[in-house]
Amino acid sequence: MPTLPRSSSTSNDGVYVKVAIDLALDRLFTYEVPVELSGRMRVGQMLRVPFGHREARGFALSVESGDGATPSYRIKPILGIADEAPFFSPQMLRLVRWISSYTCSPIEMCLRAAVPAAVLKPNAKPKERLFVEPVADAPDAGLTAYQRELLGNIVRVGGGWLQQLCREFTTTPATLRTLASKGVVCIAPHAQRRDPLAGRTVLASRPLALNDMQRKALEAIIGDGAQLEGVDGKPPRPVLLHGVTGSGKTEVYLQAIAHELAAGRGAIVLVPEISLTPQTVRRFAGRFGGKVAVLHSALSDGERYDEWHRIRTGEASVVVGPRSAVFAPVRNLGLIVVDEEHDMSYKQDETPRYNARDVAVMRGSLEGCRVVLGSATPSLETWLNAKRGKYALASMASRVAGHPMPTVHLLNLAEECEAYASAPIFSKFLLDAIAERVRRGEQTILFLNRRGYSRVCECRGCGYVATCPNCSAAYTYHSVDSCLRCHICGAWTPPPITCPDCGGHDFSYAGVGTQRAEQALRKCFPHARILRMDADSTSRKNSHDDILSKFRAREADVLIGTQMIAKGLDFPNVTLVGVLNADASLNMPDFRAAERTFQLIAQVSGRAGRAEKPGEVFIQTFHPDEFVIRAAADADFIRFADAELRDREAAGFPPYMKFATAMFRARDCASAQRWAELYSKSLAKCPGLIVTEAVPPAIERADGWYRFMVQIRSATSNAISSAWRWISKARPAPKDMRVAIDIDALDVM
Numbered sequence: 001m002p003t004l005p006r007s008s009s010t011s012n013d014g015v016y017v018k019v020a021i022d023l024a025l026d027r028l029f030t031y032e033v034p035v036e037l038s039g040r041m042r043v044g045q046m047l048r049v050p051f052g053h054r055e056a057r058g059f060a061l062s063v064e065s066g067d068g069a070t071p072s073y074r075i076k077p078i079l080g081i082a083d084e085a086p087f088f089s090p091q092m093l094r095l096v097r098w099i100s101s102y103t104c105s106p107i108e109m110c111l112r113a114a115v116p117a118a119v120l121k122p123n124a125k126p127k128e129r130l131f132v133e134p135v136a137d138a139p140d141a142g143l144t145a146y147q148r149e150l151l152g153n154i155v156r157v158g159g160g161w162l163q164q165l166c167r168e169f170t171t172t173p174a175t176l177r178t179l180a181s182k183g184v185v186c187i188a189p190h191a192q193r194r195d196p197l198a199g200r201t202v203l204a205s206r207p208l209a210l211n212d213m214q215r216k217a218l219e220a221i222i223g224d225g226a227q228l229e230g231v232d233g234k235p236p237r238p239v240l241l242h243g244v245t246g247s248g249k250t251e252v253y254l255q256a257i258a259h260e261l262a263a264g265r266g267a268i269v270l271v272p273e274i275s276l277t278p279q280t281v282r283r284f285a286g287r288f289g290g291k292v293a294v295l296h297s298a299l300s301d302g303e304r305y306d307e308w309h310r311i312r313t314g315e316a317s318v319v320v321g322p323r324s325a326v327f328a329p330v331r332n333l334g335l336i337v338v339d340e341e342h343d344m345s346y347k348q349d350e351t352p353r354y355n356a357r358d359v360a361v362m363r364g365s366l367e368g369c370r371v372v373l374g375s376a377t378p379s380l381e382t383w384l385n386a387k388r389g390k391y392a393l394a395s396m397a398s399r400v401a402g403h404p405m406p407t408v409h410l411l412n413l414a415e416e417c418e419a420y421a422s423a424p425i426f427s428k429f430l431l432d433a434i435a436e437r438v439r440r441g442e443q444t445i446l447f448l449n450r451r452g453y454s455r456v457c458e459c460r461g462c463g464y465v466a467t468c469p470n471c472s473a474a475y476t477y478h479s480v481d482s483c484l485r486c487h488i489c490g491a492w493t494p495p496p497i498t499c500p501d502c503g504g505h506d507f508s509y510a511g512v513g514t515q516r517a518e519q520a521l522r523k524c525f526p527h528a529r530i531l532r533m534d535a536d537s538t539s540r541k542n543s544h545d546d547i548l549s550k551f552r553a554r555e556a557d558v559l560i561g562t563q564m565i566a567k568g569l570d571f572p573n574v575t576l577v578g579v580l581n582a583d584a585s586l587n588m589p590d591f592r593a594a595e596r597t598f599q600l601i602a603q604v605s606g607r608a609g610r611a612e613k614p615g616e617v618f619i620q621t622f623h624p625d626e627f628v629i630r631a632a633a634d635a636d637f638i639r640f641a642d643a644e645l646r647d648r649e650a651a652g653f654p655p656y657m658k659f660a661t662a663m664f665r666a667r668d669c670a671s672a673q674r675w676a677e678l679y680s681k682s683l684a685k686c687p688g689l690i691v692t693e694a695v696p697p698a699i700e701r702a703d704g705w706y707r708f709m710v711q712i713r714s715a716t717s718n719a720i721s722s723a724w725r726w727i728s729k730a731r732p733a734p735k736d737m738r739v740a741i742d743i744d745a746l747d748v749m
Contacts, residue, residue: 014066017041017078019049019058022120026106028061032077044086044093048079057082057122059111061093085312087115091366092329098362104721104728104741105352113352114327118301119308126191126309127302130162132176138184150175151184162187193310194302196294197285205286207258208251211401217241217249217394221256221335221372238361238371240341240386243396244635245376245606246403246570250280252396253337254287256372257318261288265334265369266317270325270356272343274298275538275564278545280339281320288318295321295328298541323348323356326363333369336360340567341373341382342599344746353742357382376606376637377599380648381655383641399610406577406608406615408633410624425512425520430578430618434521437576438528438557442613444576446521446560447604448514449584451534452476455511457484457495461504466496472701479515480536489703517580518560525558533561566604572611577604582621582629589698590748591653594628598640601632652690654744658717661745662710662724664694665738669706675733676708682731686723689714705738717743 015033031049033041045060088096088111096114100107118124134155140148153169154160162173179185210218221239243249257267271280274296285292293307293316310316312329319328323346326336338346338357346356357373364371373382373391386393399405411427426434437444454477457466466475468486475484477495485492498505509516518532533547544564551559554573559565579601586597601619609615621629631640649656662679666672676694684691690713697709714720724741733739 014038015041016064016066016075017047017060018062018064019047019078020061020108020111021049021051021056021058022108022112023056024106024109026108028107029058030075032075033063034077037078037081040081040084042086043090044088045084046082046087048082050076050079055079058108059087061107087119087329089329091363092327094366095327095359095363098366099352099354099359102717102721103352103354103743104724110352113324113348113354116295116304116308116324118304121301124301124305126306127194128189129192130187131159131190132162132165132180133159133186133188135184135186140184142182143179143184147175147179147182151179154179154185159185161192194300194306196299196303196307197281202282202285204289205283207255207287208248210251210255211248213243213396213398214248214252214400217243217252217396218255220392220394221252221370222259235365235368236370237390237392238364238373238385239392239394240378240382241372241374241394241396242378242383242386242637243374243376244399244405245603246399246405246610247376247396248400249339249374249396250283250570251400253339253372253374254284256335256337256370257284257288260334260370261291261317263334265332266330267319267335267337268325268328268330268333268360269318269320269337270339270346270360271320271322271568272340272345273564273567274322275533275544275548276339276568277321278542279548279569284318284320291316292318292320293328295319295325297322297324298544300541322346326356326359333363333367335370335372336364337372337374339374340603342375342377342379343567344596347744347746349747351740353740353745355744355746358744376635377602378637378641380595380641380645384645384655403609403611404614405635406605406617408605408617408619408635410629410633411618411620412624413620413622425517425580426524426578427618427620430620431524433576433616433618434525434528434558434578438525441554442575443551443554443556443571443573444558444578445565445571445574445604445607446517446558446578446580447562447566447600448512448517448560448580449562449566449600450511450513450581451515451536451562452485452487452513453479453515453519454509454513456509458508458510459499459502459504460506460508462499462502464499464501466493470701470704471699473699476513477509478536479519488699512580514560514562521558521560528558529556530558530560531556533559533565535562538564563600565607566600569607570610571607573613574607575609575613575615577608577615577617579604579617579619579621582619582632583623586623586626586628591648591651592746592748594640594644597628598632598637601629602635602637605632605635652713657690657713657715658720658743659745659748660712660717660720660724660741660743661748662712663697663738663740663742664708664710664733665702665705665740666736667705669701671737672706672708675737675739676710678731679727679739680710682727683710683712683723686719686726688716688719689723711748 015038017031017033018028041063043060096110100110180187260267277296281294293311314331319325338360341357348354361371385391413423416427417423434444456474457477466484468491471486471488473488478485483492514532514534531547538544605617608617664672664676680694692711694708694710712720
């Protein structure tokens with residue numbers, strides 16, 4: 001029995017509510033519902049409750065009758081209902097409880113993750129402005145000629161915002177208030193929507209004719225008829241839409257959503273990156289107009305508040321956004337689309353550490369709606385589920401309109417090193433190909449998954465490397481603002497003038513980032529128009545959209561960037577893609593390194609030749625004969641997946657076993673190591689678990705915290721979570737220690 005708030009009076013026959021307080025306490029509290037509120041009480045509402053000596057807010061998770069029994073403890077009554085409309089439906093509460101259980105996270109933090117912070121602010125409210133509305137059939141006697149003309153204009157346009165009418169008809173607020181005093185117009189505050197698409201051009205579109213593969217894929221998604229129930233009344237199986245890049249998956253999504261809207265149901269479309277959101281929103285808004293809402297972290301608080309309430313009230317029935325949009329309160333949800341389902345961005349990297357793809361599948365099961373997982377390079381977990389029949393499989397093996405896949409060339413950087421005595425940023429063959437595209441007015445995308453200018457600043461005399469004092473990571477040099485930055489904690493410092501170890505003045509900047517590649521490219525092509533897209537160039541609001549809009553409008557010849565340009569983008573004039581360092585992810589100490597390398601190369605290669613003009617891809621690598629590189633160059637996912645699955649099964653790694661990491665962080669290194677070793681030894685005694693020794697990760701110290709990690713494998717996630725809950729209660733870590741478990745971890749470093 002959880003601890004219960006005390007009160008000075010007991011309750012007899014009545015209604016009781018269990019509340020999750022807006023604090024990470026991981027337990028529920030029971031309150032009495034006063035008689036005058038019992039008829040209005042519903043599960044999922046936000047309540048005001050007494051908690052200690054203050055007022056707190058929380059969500060009603062269950063409402064129960066006292067059945068006339070007198071409780072043996074004193075229960076406080078709730079203070080009021082903060083919002084009459086429930087924030088969570090019963091199905092959404094079941095989903096949140098599942099996330100809490102699966103990820104071993106406090107229920108309060110899971111509830112908080114499911115609602116935008118802007119909506120939960122106590123003072124959150126719609127933006128209001130004065131609206132001027134003409135009064136029907138009001139006599140205009142007593143009006144001057146000017147006032148009569150102004151009134152006629154207001155009637156003609158149907159009224160409007162006060163300031164807008166002042167600008168449009170060259171008048172003043174005082175004049176409009178005079179009209180209001182004479183009873184011919186009404187001036188009152190009205191809620192005004194803060195529109196994230198304001199000022200953005202959206203062109204209307206119509207459904208396109210589908211080819212045979214697209215029609216079969218659409219039929220696999222929508223089935224026959226409007227009924228959502230599958231076999232024996234169970235929800236329909238999730239559908240893996242495995243289509244090569246440029247095969248027309250988005251048009252299939254659009255027509256599947258149109259089918260749901262025609263049946264009175266709504267849809268959610270998840271995209272992995274904020275950079276993809278503007279392009280996707282434009283396409284969906286062009287098809288479905290004002291029914292589309294967008295949710296992502298780059299919106300202002302006001303925009304998020306308004307968009308969330310548009311969804312909640314049913315004004316918007318199609319939601320587009322990254323992972324948090326999976327919780328959107330869509331009414332009568334009929335379809336969830338997870339585009340690029342393999343992407344790591346769907347994994348939340350803080351508590352609760354959920355994967356939006358898996359949450360989408362579970363929400364589909366709980367709400368009885370369809371779920372589509374789309375990708376040209378599916379995750380091996382999803383692919384194995386499709387092979388085993390747990391998911392339905394729809395394949396689209398060729399591009400729309402018969403467009404060929406791009407021609408791929410592997411460039412051996414080892415041979416270039418022999419010719420130039422060092423590894424060049426751009427191969428001669430790639431430079432020639434870029435020059436040809438610039439001459440023909442075609443566009444190029446260059447992919448380099450490392451931002452900054454150079455990854456290390458090193459003294460040539462003694463080998464000293466400038467390292468962040470808060471992290472066990474080298475500073476990265478950024479040429480744009482001429483400083484050294486830590487990509488772990490964000491600290492920065494000016495470049496050293498003299499070496500702190502030997503006093504020398506000769507420093508080298510080793511390694512290549514997007515800034516250095518951009519600078520080198522400008523020297524090679526001084527007249528070319530070049531854009532860079534990485535975390536540094538997209539820090540401003542709408543900067544993703546601004547860069548991509550310029551490139552789409554052909555205001556640039558070359559776009560160079562990190563993985564945010566590697567997927568989902570569609571530019572008809574791009575005929576060349578260059579992968580500058582295909583080996584970067586392959587050399588990571590991670591059992592998923594081969595899978596990630598294949599996905600990145602295949603995805604970025606797919607940006608070339610997506611329209612009438614044929615495309616070419618140049619992949620720079622030191623290992624041109626590596627199986628992963630070859631398979632990615634051939635866009636042969638099935639061959640790669642079959643080989644990789646055999647290796648994973650033999651080694652006992654996902655998707656054949658569940659994998660989790662436990663991270664221990666402390667200001668004192670010895671303390672972090674001691675507690676990690678204690679948990680490792682205790683977990684190793686639990687049946688069914690394979691537990692590693694406590695070891696520091698690749699970045700041993702981050703933001704001043706020393707870190708040690710324990711890896712856990714088991715046949716089931718329940719075995720891991722049950723063991724974790726047991727040891728967390730049996731041996732709770734001290735308050736100065738941060739301990740976190742990540743079920744289905746994607747980051748093992």
